[in-house]
Amino acid sequence: MDYIFDNERPIYIQLVEMLRIEIVSGKMKQGERLPSVRELALIARVNPNTMQKALVELEEEGLVYTERTNGKFVTTNSELINNIKKELAQEKIKKFLNDMENIGITCDEAIVYLQKLGGDINGITRM
Amino acid sequence: MELLECKNLCKEFDHKEILKNINLKIPKGKIIGLLGKNGAGKTTLIKLINDLLTPTSGEILINGKNPGILSKEIISYLPERTYLDKDMNIKQVLVYFEEFYSNFNSNKAEKLLKDLNLDINTKISKMSKGMQEKLQLILVMSREAQLYILDEPLGGVDPATRDYILDTILSNFNEGASVVISTHLIADIERILDEVIFVDNGEIRLMSSADELRTKEKASIDEIFRRYFKC
Numbered sequence: 494m495d496y497i498f499d500n501e502r503p504i505y506i507q508l509v510e511m512l513r514i515e516i517v518s519g520k521m522k523q524g525e526r527l528p529s530v531r532e533l534a535l536i537a538r539v540n541p542n543t544m545q546k547a548l549v550e551l552e553e554e555g556l557v558y559t560e561r562t563n564g565k566f567v568t569t570n571s572e573l574i575n576n577i578k579k580e581l582a583q584e585k586i587k588k589f590l591n592d593m594e595n596i597g598i599t600c601d602e603a604i605v606y607l608q609k610l611g612g613d614i615n616g617i618t619r620m
Numbered sequence: 621m622e623l624l625e626c627k628n629l630c631k632e633f634d635h636k637e638i639l640k641n642i643n644l645k646i647p648k649g650k651i652i653g654l655l656g657k658n659g660a661g662k663t664t665l666i667k668l669i670n671d672l673l674t675p676t677s678g679e680i681l682i683n684g685k686n687p688g689i690l691s692k693e694i695i696s697y698l699p700e701r702t703y704l705d706k707d708m709n710i711k712q713v714l715v716y717f718e719e720f721y722s723n724f725n726s727n728k729a730e731k732l733l734k735d736l737n738l739d740i741n742t743k744i745s746k747m748s749k750g751m752q753e754k755l756q757l758i759l760v761m762s763r764e765a766q767l768y769i770l771d772e773p774l775g776g777v778d779p780a781t782r783d784y785i786l787d788t789i790l791s792n793f794n795e796g797a798s799v800v801i802s803t804h805l806i807a808d809i810e811r812i813l814d815e816v817i818f819v820d821n822g823e824i825r826l827m828s829s830a831d832e833l834r835t836k837e838k839a840s841i842d843e844i845f846r847r848y849f850k851c
Contacts, residue, residue, distance in 0.1 A: 503835055538790065543814070
């Protein structure tokens with residue numbers, strides 16, 4: 494994935510968000526061993542201290558755990574992953590509905606639009 | 621004990637105060653941005669730390685000792701302007717560094733030079749400005765030092781070279797070592813900083829964790845710096 498940062502927000506928070514998505518989307522698999530902090534920092538081209546801070550945060554959330562002497566792993570707790578996925582989805586939907594409202598489309602109208610699309614993003618051009 | 625500490629540090633030239641009462645502590649394992657406009661006093665501070673200038677008053681402690689022969693082993697310094705003999709080729713420069721610094725890791729330097737596809741028989745005078753900057757950085761980062769002090773490492777290089785320089789810094793500083801980067805090109809570098817120090821008119825105006833400052837001001841370090849020092 495591309496790590497592109499917005500300098501206006503703390504870098505570690507942006508890293509947490511990016512890694513969280515990697516995990517809930519399954520790009521980082523359950524139980525997978527993470528590269529070392531230094532390696533991860535190099536991949537994201539950030540300071541190792543910042544990456545460390547992000548991993549601590551993910552560990553507090555439970556998405557990552559440390560096995561002593563063995564490194565860090567992605568959680569195998571599917572329920573937790575699903576819950577976080579739902580939270581993320583809710584956030585995105587809220588933002589989407591907000592954007593719709595700003596252009597004068599009510600929630601009900603937005604739902605109709607979405608149903609018309611029938612899950613086909615390319616259908617937008619046909620509407 | 622701090623890696624580097626400045627206590628009430630002052631420097632005057634011809635009765636003009638260039639640095640006024642600088643107090644600062646630099647711990648181990650951090651990347652710190654020394655940020656200020658041209659003429660703010662950044663290079664003077666760096667030269668004092670590197671024992672190239674003598675303080676008018678106050679004290680500098682590096683691992684608890686004043687600057688001197690010992691501190692030159694601890695600090696690896698990239699000056700603003702190149703000091704390499706342009707008539708030397710890269711191989712000669714490597715030998716020179718090896719003889720000069722006991723902590724120079726020539727294997728590392730050779731590997732980094734190889735990644736750049738640089739022929740070690742190339743004369744410095746035949747290299748582009750960007751290439752010379754890269755060579756100089758490789759030499760400095762190939763020393764197993766405790767403190768790297770880089771004075772304007774991004775001055776006058778193109779964006780691709782800028783990325784190369786940042787990556788080389790990130791991937792080569794020793795674990796537990798600290799890096800001080802002086803620059804006025806904040807936007808390019810702020811992503812890798814732990815801490816920022818704003819210097820203006822010979823004084824330290826602000827010292828903070830970079831992420832805490834972003835949270836507090838809801839802006840980038842670059843933006844915050846511009847607000848502070850609006851001309």
